[in-house]
Amino acid sequence: MTTYGLIGSGNIGGTLARLLLDAGHEVVLSNSRGPETLSDLVASLGAGARAATVEEAAAAAEIAVVTIPLKAVDQVPAAPLAGKVVIDTCNYYPQRDGQIAELDDESTTTSELVQRQLPDAKVVKAFNNIYFEHLRTQGQPHGTPGRRALPVAGDDAAAKATVIALLDSIGFDAVDAGPLTEGWRWQRDTLAYVVPAPEAELRDLLARAKRYRDQTPEDVAEVQEQIRRAFGG
Template sequence: MTRTRTLGLIGSGLIGTSLARLAVAAGMEVVLSNSRGPDSLAELVETVGGRARAATPEEAARAGDLVVVTIPLRAHRHLPVEALRGKTVLDTMNYYPERDGRMEELDSNALTTSGLVQRHLVGARLVKAFNNIGSHQLLTLARPAGAADRSALPLAGDDEAAKREAADLLDALGYDAVDEGTLAESWRSEPGTPVYTKPYLGEPPAGLGAEEYFPWYLSTPGQCVPAARVRELTAQAVRGRAGGVLPAGAAR
C-alpha cells in the first residue's frame, strides 16, 4: 500500500489546520497555502511543526502527492487547474448560500458541489472527503487502525484508484473510509443529511442557545461513529434542497 508522502493543502482554515496537524503527526510532509500568501502562514507553520512549510496554492498543488482543497465554495474557480491536472484532489467544500451566494446548478440539484468543482478542475481526479465532520472532532476522534473506538468518514468519487488513495490517507490520519458512491451521490454527506456533523458531535448540552452553539461545536471532543453507522446514515439520506446554514458565530 502506497502512503502519501507529501500532503498539499489549499486552504488554511479550521479543517485545513486540523488536517495539517494530523498529517504531521502521521509523519508526512505538509505544504500549506492560502489566498493571502506564504507570509501569512508563518505562525501556523511554526505551531504545526517542522514537517510543514508554506507556499502558494500552485506550489502546494504541485508538491502534494495528494492535495486537499478546503476553501469557501465560492472561491473554487480560483483553484489552479493546470497544477492540479492528473492529481488526486480531496474536496472538503460545502455549499452555504449565505456565504457563497446562490448557485442555480446547486439549487436545482443539477450538480453536487463536488460535481461543480470537478467541472472546473479538468484532468484532476476529485474525491469528496472531510466535509461532514467538525474541525475539532476531526482532531480528537482520530484513532490508530484497529482501535475499538475508531470512527469512519464517507468519501465519494468517480475514479476508483483515486478513492483508494483517499481511503489510504484517511487510514493514515486515523479514520476508516466508507464509500458512498460517485460524485453524483456525494450529496449524501452534504449539509442537512443524517451523517453531517451531528453524529460526531453528540447531543449538545440542554439549554444551549444559538450564540453558544458554535463555541461548543468548536470545543466538544465528540463521539465515535463507526463505519457500520456511517453506512446506515448515508443510506438513509434523502436528497432535498442543496445548501446548509452556518451556525451563529461561524465565519462567513
C-alpha cells in the first residue's frame, strides 16, 4: 500500500483518487481552498481517503500527484516533495492560465516548468491527455487486447517505471515517451491528446506530433477531428 498525496482534487484528481483506493492505496486530498471544502468528496470516497492542506498532503505523500491549473504551479511546496516521485497531470490553457511566454514560444514544456518548481523531486508527466470520464471507465485488465495506453515522460528512469506500474495496476498500458523535454508531443491540441489509443497507435501518434508553430491548417483540422471522435462526435 502506498500513500498518494493529491495536490488538486478536481475531475482528474478525484477520479484518480477513486482508482487508487480501489487498487488498495491511501489518498490524502488537498486543494487551494482548504480541507473543509473536500468533506463531501472524502465522504464519497470512503475508507482510505482523508483531506489535508496542500503542505500536509505533500508531506504525507509517498508519491504525489500535482493536478491543478498550471498558473498555480508556483504555489506547490518544494521542500516536502524533495526526493519523491511527483506525477504531473497539468496542461496549459492560456485562456485560464494567462500567457506564459516560454510555453508560447515552445522553448520549454509544461512538465519542465513543474520540475523547475520542484527541483529535487522526480517529476513524471502522465494523465494529462485523458478525459476524466475516460480515466474512470476505460481501464481494462492487464493483457486485454487493444487496451488503452497512456504516454509517460520523465528524467528519472526509476520514477517512470513506478508510474508505468501504477498505470498497469489501474487498467492502462503505457508508452515511455522519453525525458520531460518530449512532453510537448501530447500537450493539448496535439494528435495524441485525449485520443483513446492502444500502444502501437499511440506510438505512431506521438511520432507524428508537430509543434504548434509547425502545424498547418490541415494538421489542426486532423487534431480537431481526432478530439471530436474521442468524444463520440
